[in-house]
Structure formats: structure tokens, C-alpha cells
Amino acid sequence: MNFLKKFEQKMNRFAIGGIINYVCAMLAMGTVLYLVAPGFLNYLILNPIAIMQGQVWRILTFFVYPPAFTGGNPMGYILFNALAIYCIRSFGTIVEQVWGKFRFNCYIILGVLLNVAASLFMYLVVGFPMVLTPVYLVYSFFFVFALMFPDMQVLLMMVLPLKAKWIAYAEAAVYIYYFVKGDIYTRVQIFVCILHMFIFFGWMVLAGETGYKQKKRQKDFQKKIKPMVSNKTGHKCAVCGRTDKDSPGMEFRYCSKCEGSYEYCMDHLYTHQHVKKPDSPQ
Incomplete structure (x- = not known):
């Protein structure tokens, strides 16, 4: 729709370029804090009770949380988190380059706001103080990447070459398993993640250009150049x-x-x- 395009053009100058670097910096900070000062980390994570008491900075520090937990060995914990942050930055960077900084900014901001809204809703309406984390939000970068480039080959754990769509299928199966078997915290976070992607891709379809229409044009272009590449x-x-x-x-x-x-x-x-x-x- 034209008004969405006009809004994007008007607001694009306010978007933060390379926002994924700030996200990954906060994830890295949370990884270190969990090891050296786990008590201080509790002052930064998303807590609805604390937010209602005026600690609104928790909304801005939402990403200060380790993206991976291994339990036990600190060296394994550091290595797995370093690998997770590397993958998050790699896929997030590609998504930002394809969408543009404004839409990628909106994707991240919308994800944060939905998590905040879900946390406050569970506390104010249900009476359950739910502390939500950014884990499913940052891992959704890979699902977005797989939707745009399903046949692109990526290295699983930087070793095993697989097409993006197959890794996405496997991760989706894990999400379904945890949604069925997990606790209320896990279920709400997965639900928010799925709702987030549906809302944003709905906007992409309405806005056109860089949505599924562009994906079709990319496929058509690849078909045209395939004979030229093979020759x-x-x-x-x-x-x-x-x-x-x-x-x-x-x-x-x-x-x-x-x-x-x-x-x-x-x-x-x-x-x-x-x-x-x-x-x-x-």
C-alpha cells in the first residue's frame, strides 16, 4: 500500500544502521554478566513487576540475556554462546541488507514491544509475573533468512553443509516440541515469536516491493541467469x-x-x- 511506502521513506532517515551489532553486544554483555555477576543481570532483564515500579530501562536492556545455556562447564558455555552470537549476527546482517535498515529496525522493535506487552498482560490480567527473554526473538532471524533464501547452503555448527530450509524445518520441530512439553514461560515466548513473524510478514506483503513480490522476482532472475552461469x-x-x-x-x-x-x-x-x-x- 502506498501509505506504508510513504511512511517508510519518511522514517528511514531515523533508522539505526547496523542495529544487529548493538543487539549482539548486549547478548555478549549478558553472557559475561551471567558468569561474573548474575545478581546484577537481574536488574536488567524484562521483569513486569519492576517495570510497573518505574524501572522502565528494562525495556531497553531486554537483549541483555545469554542466548544459549549449556549447564556446568563454563568453557562450553562461553563457546556455545560465542557461536550463537556469531550466527545471530551473520543471519541478522543479511536480513538487514535485504530488507533495509528501517524494516529491520521495525522488526526488532516490534519483537521487543510484543514481549513487553505479553509480560505485562500476564502480570496485570492473569496475575502471573512472567519474565520473558529475547532468545526466541533473536533466533527468529534464521527463520526469516530461510524464508527468503530456502535453498541457500549454510554450515550447521560451521561444519555440516545443509540447505537453510532443512535447518529451519528442524528448528520448527524443536519449537513445536517445546511448545507442547515446555512450561508456561516457553509457550508464551514461542507464541509471541510466531505472532511477531506473522504480523511483520503481513506488513511486508501489504507494503510489497521487498516482500514476497521481490522474492518471486529474485527467483525469476535466478532462472534467467542459470544458463549463463552454467555455460x-x-x-x-x-x-x-x-x-x-x-x-x-x-x-x-x-x-x-x-x-x-x-x-x-x-x-x-x-x-x-x-x-x-x-x-x-x-
């Missing part, structure tokens, strides 16, 4: 100059936003500056 004798990244001979396992693809036949490796496909004639690739 080439080699691949070369227009940014770093890397070839398929230098990196046999690396994928190379063309960018639909660049004017001309410019090919990029997966390290630069989403990070390069788009070429506009008569510019040269940068």
Missing part, C-alpha cells in the same frame, strides 16, 4: 577477484541490483556496493 568456464568475484579455482567449494552468484553482468562470491554477495552505470564495481 561459463569459470567464476570470478568482482570485488575480491577470487575465482572458483582459488576456492573450489565457494558459490558465485550474480546480483540482480547491479547494472551489468557482475558476479560475486558469497562473502561479498550481500555486502558489495551495487554497480550503477557507468560506475565500476567496488
Whole structure:
């Protein structure tokens, strides 16, 4: 709808670029605090009783919470959280580059507000002081990535190559299991996460352009360039100059936003500056 596009254009200048870096910094802070000062962490997490008493900063510090728990070994706890934060940042960065900073800002802010609303609702209406965490919100970045690029190959645990859609299916099965077997805290957080994605993707569909219409255009473009890619004798990244001979396992693809036949490796496909004639690739 036009008014959604106009609103986005008007508010885009206020969006925070690279907001995923701030999110991951807070996750890392929570990981460290849990080890060295777990008591202080209790002053930052989302607590509806404390918010009603005036501690509104908890809304801003919502992401100060470890994204992974292993129990027992501190070294294993640090390694798993470091890996989780790395994956969250990687997928979040790609989603932001595809959507643009404004929509990605809105996705994160909406997720925080829905969690705050659910926490306050459970306390004020049901009388249950529910402390919610950002774990399912930050892991939803991967579901969003899988919806946009289901056939893209990713490395599970940085070792096993799998298509994004299969990892998303497995994670969805885990969510269903925890929703059925988990406690009230887990069920509310999963429900909020699913509601969040439905609301946001509904907006994307209404706004058009970078929603499912763009996904269809991307698929059509990939079909058009597939014969051209298969007929080439080699691949070369227009940014770093890397070839398929230098990196046999690396994928190379063309960018639909660049004017001309410019090919990029997966390290630069989403990070390069788009070429506009008569510019040269940068």
C-alpha cells in the first residue's frame, strides 16, 4: 500500500544502521554478566513487576540475556554462546541488507514491544509475573533468512553443509516440541515469536516491493541467469577477484541490483556496493 511506502521513506532517515551489532553486544554483555555477576543481570532483564515500579530501562536492556545455556562447564558455555552470537549476527546482517535498515529496525522493535506487552498482560490480567527473554526473538532471524533464501547452503555448527530450509524445518520441530512439553514461560515466548513473524510478514506483503513480490522476482532472475552461469568456464568475484579455482567449494552468484553482468562470491554477495552505470564495481 502506498501509505506504508510513504511512511517508510519518511522514517528511514531515523533508522539505526547496523542495529544487529548493538543487539549482539548486549547478548555478549549478558553472557559475561551471567558468569561474573548474575545478581546484577537481574536488574536488567524484562521483569513486569519492576517495570510497573518505574524501572522502565528494562525495556531497553531486554537483549541483555545469554542466548544459549549449556549447564556446568563454563568453557562450553562461553563457546556455545560465542557461536550463537556469531550466527545471530551473520543471519541478522543479511536480513538487514535485504530488507533495509528501517524494516529491520521495525522488526526488532516490534519483537521487543510484543514481549513487553505479553509480560505485562500476564502480570496485570492473569496475575502471573512472567519474565520473558529475547532468545526466541533473536533466533527468529534464521527463520526469516530461510524464508527468503530456502535453498541457500549454510554450515550447521560451521561444519555440516545443509540447505537453510532443512535447518529451519528442524528448528520448527524443536519449537513445536517445546511448545507442547515446555512450561508456561516457553509457550508464551514461542507464541509471541510466531505472532511477531506473522504480523511483520503481513506488513511486508501489504507494503510489497521487498516482500514476497521481490522474492518471486529474485527467483525469476535466478532462472534467467542459470544458463549463463552454467555455460561459463569459470567464476570470478568482482570485488575480491577470487575465482572458483582459488576456492573450489565457494558459490558465485550474480546480483540482480547491479547494472551489468557482475558476479560475486558469497562473502561479498550481500555486502558489495551495487554497480550503477557507468560506475565500476567496488
